[in-house]
Amino acid sequence: GIIINDSIVLVTTIDEYAKDRGVIPSIIDGVADRLRPVMLTTLTTVLGLAPLLFERSQQAQFLKPTVITLVYGLGFGMVLVLLLVPSLIAIQHDLKRRTGALRRALSVPVASVRLAVVGALAAIVAWLAVTMGVTLVTGALPPVFTQALPMLAGPSPMVAALGLYLAGAMLIVLLVLIGAGLTYLVKQRQPAGQP
Numbered sequence: 001g002i003i004i005n006d007s008i009v010l011v012t013t014i015d016e017y018a019k020d021r022g023v024i025p026s027i028i029d030g031v032a033d034r035l036r037p038v039m040l041t042t043l044t045t046v047l048g049l050a051p052l053l054f055e056r057s058q059q060a061q062f063l064k065p066t067v068i069t070l071v072y073g074l075g076f077g078m079v080l081v082l083l084l085v086p087s088l089i090a091i092q093h094d095l096k097r098r099t100g101a102l103r104r105a106l107s108v109p110v111a112s113v114r115l116a117v118v119g120a121l122a123a124i125v126a127w128l129a130v131t132m133g134v135t136l137v138t139g140a141l142p143p144v145f146t147q148a149l150p151m152l153a154g155p156s157p158m159v160a161a162l163g164l165y166l167a168g169a170m171l172i173v174l175l176v177l178i179g180a181g182l183t184y185l186v187k188q189r190q191p192a193g194q195p
Contacts, residue, residue, distance in 0.1 A: 003077035006038045023093045027086045042078040120176040127168045135161035
């Protein structure tokens with residue numbers, strides 16, 4: 001209950017601050033403002049249970065597993081509340097921005113831009129299936145890649161497949177950006193009135 005309550009108070013504080021400023025400054029200020037209450041709540045409970053934790057009597061031995069669980073659970077929960085919850089809020093904010101940008105790219109009235117975005121997404125998913133998917137299923141990098149790049153035939157095929165996927169995905173994105181830039185330049189050089 002203490003951990004859940006601390007999380008709710010922290011998220012509520014961040015949400016209140018986010019109304020007036022950006023999300024990232026709100027996260028930083030919210031965690032800074034709630035650090036003392038979260039830490040004091042946790043420390044009072046942990047310090048209150050400390051005598052029972054170090055007691056050696058027969059009655060205390062019966063309660064010791066529960067006390068150990070509470071003390072270490074609250075200590076670890078405090079770290080989760082102060083580090084993991086703000087990180088998850090920031091990740092959620094980043095993902096929301098990326099999906100919003102993708103929606104805007106797919107709703108552009110120019111058909112060639114929509115086609116380029118959909119084509120790039122399809123190429124990236126296909127490249128993921130060829131590199132990571134095949135390696136995950138077979139346990140080895142496809143022979144085409146190991147023959148072309150012998151340095152990839154190392155002890156960890158998943159790491160090599162991940163590197164290959166990331167390099168290929170960046171190349172696909174770079175090619176789409178170059179194509180979009182060239183298309184933009186061609187459209188800018190055309191005289192007004194020509195399609």
